[in-house]
Structures are given as structure tokens and as C-alpha cells.
Amino acid sequence: MPVQPVQVAVAAAALAGKSAKDAGKLRAAYAAVDRHVKDKQVIGIGSGSTIVFAVDRLAERVREENLTVQCVPTSFQAIQLIRQHNLPLSDLSATPKIDVAIDGADEMTPDLACIKGGGGCLVQEKIVAYNSDTFVLIADGSKESDALGTKWTRGVPIEVIPMAYVPIQKQLEGMGATAKLRMATSKAGPCVTDNGNFIIDAHFGALQGDSLAPAALEKTLCMIPGVVDCGLFVGMAKEAFIGREDGTVMHYTRD
Numbered sequence: 001m002p003v004q005p006v007q008v009a010v011a012a013a014a015l016a017g018k019s020a021k022d023a024g025k026l027r028a029a030y031a032a033v034d035r036h037v038k039d040k041q042v043i044g045i046g047s048g049s050t051i052v053f054a055v056d057r058l059a060e061r062v063r064e065e066n067l068t069v070q071c072v073p074t075s076f077q078a079i080q081l082i083r084q085h086n087l088p089l090s091d092l093s094a095t096p097k098i099d100v101a102i103d104g105a106d107e108m109t110p111d112l113a114c115i116k117g118g119g120g121c122l123v124q125e126k127i128v129a130y131n132s133d134t135f136v137l138i139a140d141g142s143k144e145s146d147a148l149g150t151k152w153t154r155g156v157p158i159e160v161i162p163m164a165y166v167p168i169q170k171q172l173e174g175m176g177a178t179a180k181l182r183m184a185t186s187k188a189g190p191c192v193t194d195n196g197n198f199i200i201d202a203h204f205g206a207l208q209g210d211s212l213a214p215a216a217l218e219k220t221l222c223m224i225p226g227v228v229d230c231g232l233f234v235g236m237a238k239e240a241f242i243g244r245e246d247g248t249v250m251h252y253t254r255d
């Protein structure tokens with residue numbers, strides 16, 4: 001897969017006080033917004049910490065260039081970000097065809113397969129990505145990986161219907177995974193998603209080999225009754241911008 005460095009113009013003030021990791025997220029986010037956002041587009045807004053920088057830059061460009069855009073959120077967090085920046089909020093009913101969706105990733109391989117859902121948002125993210133002409137990942141350099149499951153070892157997030165979580169957990173354990181029900185922080189009990197479901201984090205080790213290859217595992221997991229979707233996104237992203245700690249931004253493209 002082609003990968004090459006790209007130039008990104010970022011004002012020094014935007015980087016002031018940021019850690020090298022956050023600066024990497026910011027540069028990646030700015031690179032994606034600057035290359036992909038155009039007037040009159042419908043834009044999918046992802047979730048997580050990296051997308052915050054993308055929405056900042058999007059709002060700046062909308063103000064400065066007087067752009068007209070529609071923003072389709074992938075989570076409640078994204079709705080809040082869109083509203084806080086006074087950007088036009090849309091949804092898939094009003095604007096079912098998205099021009100470009102931009103979103104973060106927890107781990108990504110050079111073929112742009114990735115694990116998502118570390119922040120509990122994956123189902124709406126996958127729907128928005130699927131309905132986009134172009135799905136673009138943004139991340140800092142810690143997310144680059146040769147094999148999924150080797151850097152992000154908390155497990156593949158799997159969103160499940162609450163009444164089915166125990167049999168699904170047992171099935172995942174039978175497949176050799178360490179499968180944990182994700183618990184909430186600052187609330188007693190399980191983490192409840194924006195869709196009212198639970199998340200099981202299933203760690204299988206490196207996702208390699210016939211049955212554990214990301215594409216095969218994604219299909220297997222999504223076939224289990226009670227599974228709504230999983231955080232494996234394979235063959236979806238067309239491009240990724242990765243901001244490394246040395247200040248470079250690498251641009252991955254998939255043929």
C-alpha cells in the first residue's frame with residue numbers, strides 16, 4: 001500500500017502546550033480536513049479524541065472560507081461536537097449519501113484494516129463509514145501496527161444486545177479469546193453504548209492466520225446472534241493520515 005509523507009500547515013498557536021502524541025493527532029486531523037473537505041459536502045463526523053481536532057479545523061475552515069457543509073454524527077459525542085462548533089447537524093435520513101467520513105482508530109495496519117470502538121462507539125461509525133464515498137482514518141503514530149491485536153491488546157470491541165452477553169462471552173472464550181464485559185467508569189455496572197447495548201472486549205492475540213485474519217474474524221463475529229457489530233473495519237478506509245511524534249504526517253492510500 002502506498003505511504004508517503006505530506007505537508008500540513010498548522011499555526012504554532014494550535015500546537016502550543018500539546019504533547020507530541022496530541023500534536024500528532026492534530027496534524028493528522030488537519031491534514032485530512034484540508035485535503036478532503038470541500039464546499040457543499042456531507043461529512044461524516046467520527047468519535048474519540050482525534051476527531052475533536054478535525055472538528056476544530058472543520059469549523060475554522062467553514063468560518064474562514066464560508067463553506068456550506070452538512071455533518072452526520074457517529075455518536076452522541078459527535079452530536080455535541082457539531083453543536084458546540086455551530087456546524088449544521090444532519091443525519092442519514094436527511095442526507096443518506098456522505099461524501100467523506102473522517103474518524104479515528106485504535107490500531108491500523110498498512111492495508112488500512114483497523115480496530116475501532118475503544119471509546120464505545122463503533123456501530124454508528126461503521127454505518128456512516130459504509131455510506132461514505134470516502135472513509136478516512138486519522139490517528140497518531142502509536143496506532144500504526146503490522147498486525148491487529150498486537151498493539152491494541154484490550155481486545156476487539158463487540159457491541160451486543162444485553163440479554164445475550166453471557167452466551168456470547170462463552171462463545172468467544174470457546175474461540176480462544178479473553179472476553180471481558182466492558183464496565184462503566186463513574187457509573188456502577190456495564191458500559192452502555194449510545195444504542196443501549198453492552199460491549200464485550202475480546203482479545204484473540206495477533207489477528208493472523210485463516211480464521212483469525214481480520215476479514216474472516218469480522219464475518220464470524222457478526223454472525224453470532226446478539227452481536228450488533230464489531231470494531232473490526234476491514235476494506236472500508238481508503239486513506240489514512242498518521243501524525244507521528246517526530247512531526248511528520250504519513251499519508252496511506254489503499255488501491
Ligand SMILES: O=C[C@H](O)[C@H](O)[C@H](O)COP(=O)(O)O
Nearest residue numbers: 048049050104117119120121
Ligand atoms: O469508540 C471510539 C472510536 O472508535 C474512536 O474513533 C477510536 O477509539 C479512536 O479514538 P481516539 O481518536 O481517541 O484514539
